[in-house]
Each structure stands twice: as structure tokens, then as C-alpha cells.
Amino acid sequence: MTRPDLAQQVTFLYAEDTEASWRFYEKTLELPLVQDQGTCRIYAAAPGDRAFLGVCRARAPRASDNPRVVGGVVFTFVTPDVEGWHEFLKARGVALPPKPEYSETYRVTHFFVTDPAGYTIEFQRFEREDWPEV
Template sequence: MPRFAQQVTFLYAEDPEASWRFYEEVLELPLAQDQGTCRIYETAEGGRAFLGVCRARAPRSEENPRAEGGVVFTFVTPDVEAWHARLAAKGVALPPAPQWSEAYRVTHFFLRDPAGYLLEVQRFDRPDWPEPG
């Protein structure tokens, strides 16, 4: 079976302008496409993974991102500590330091975007995770 060539995750915000500023100015993600009510950002080098942030059509129905229908958007990077320092310097509310998870063998931290989505910055510290390529 052929594999998919690209991946896009869409998030919806009642105030998309605040979210767009966050993804463009704080995370500095490259804008791949502005569709007016939705902006799509490149999240990984090579044009294979994207994040779309769109104007919501209704208020959020569930606050727990781990409930069915919820989402946790994870950015994978080899330098979690540098991302933590970079975001802290921009005034983003963060935990004091990245944490190690023995259960998943990852180093990570969580933050929220202006629409309340739970974001994670993570490094897999395990040999069975595939290298990007």
C-alpha cells in the first residue's frame, strides 16, 4: 500500500488572529499558505508536515485535550532544551524545565497556544524511534 506524501493537522480558534501571531511570531513557523480564514504552517523541514490554524465556527466543546475528540499537537526536535529557553525568553508560560518521562522515554514540556490547545515539544530518547529523513 502506498504511504501518504504529506500530513496536515487543523486546529480551530475563535480568535485566529492571536493564534496566527503566536505561530508566526513566537514559534516562527514558516507560512505555507494563507487561505483567508485559515493559515497553514510548515512544521517540519521538507514540506511533509503542516499545521493549519483556522477560524472556529463554534466554541470549544471540551477542555480536556485527552478526551475523545481532543488533541495534543507535538513538535519533535533533538533540542528540546533550546526550544524551552527560546520560548521562555519570549515570555511563554512554561514549566521550569523540560521533563524526562520514564514511561515513554522522552524528554518534553507542554505549553498552550492562545486558543488553549495543548502543545508539546518532545525528543524521543529511545533507539526504536525512526530518524527523520
């Protein structure tokens, strides 16, 4: 049997203060709003209508602030212009590390920010030939 195709991908994040999170993704990151479902908004995370980020009203408080525990999330935007995103967010007053860093272990240039709901958001560029070109 042939595996059926997957056409699109959506990651859902949950926030207690959805208004603050929606402002962050709409105004600070300027992600295009694709659909407003009332308690959940879905944004285009990349061109081509293939990857999306949903930000929804949480039904309970977060279990942990550590994104690397079971159930934790790090949402990564892959971009060829990590430095440009760093400057863009710096100009908007987002708390940032001093500059993007290179990870020898993963061979990526990246930096992390925290959204209003406490999620870790990463901006990353792969520095390796075995990753699909953006």
C-alpha cells in the same frame, strides 16, 4: 492490493481568535507560513514539506479544555533540542514549566505549552533507539 503512498500530513486546529493564534505560530514559534487561505493559515511544521499545521477560524466554541478526551488534541513538535526550544520560548514570555521533564513511561524528554486557543502543544525528544532518527 498495495497500499497507496501518503505524501504529506496536515493537522488542523480551530481557534475563535485566529489573529492571536496566527501571531503565536508566526511570531512566537516562527513557523513558516506556507499558505494563507483567508480563514485558515497553513504552516510548515517540519522541514522537507511533509508535515504541516493549519490554524483555522472555529465555527463553534471548544467542547472541552481537556486534550485527552474524545476529540481532544495534543500537537507535538519532535526536536533534538527540547532544551533550546524551552529557552527560546521562555525568552519570548511564553508560560512554561520550570524545565523539560523526562518521562520514564514513554522514554521522552518533553514540555507542554498552551497556545492562545487553548490547545496543548508539546515539544519532545524521543530517548529511545526504536524511534526514527530526526
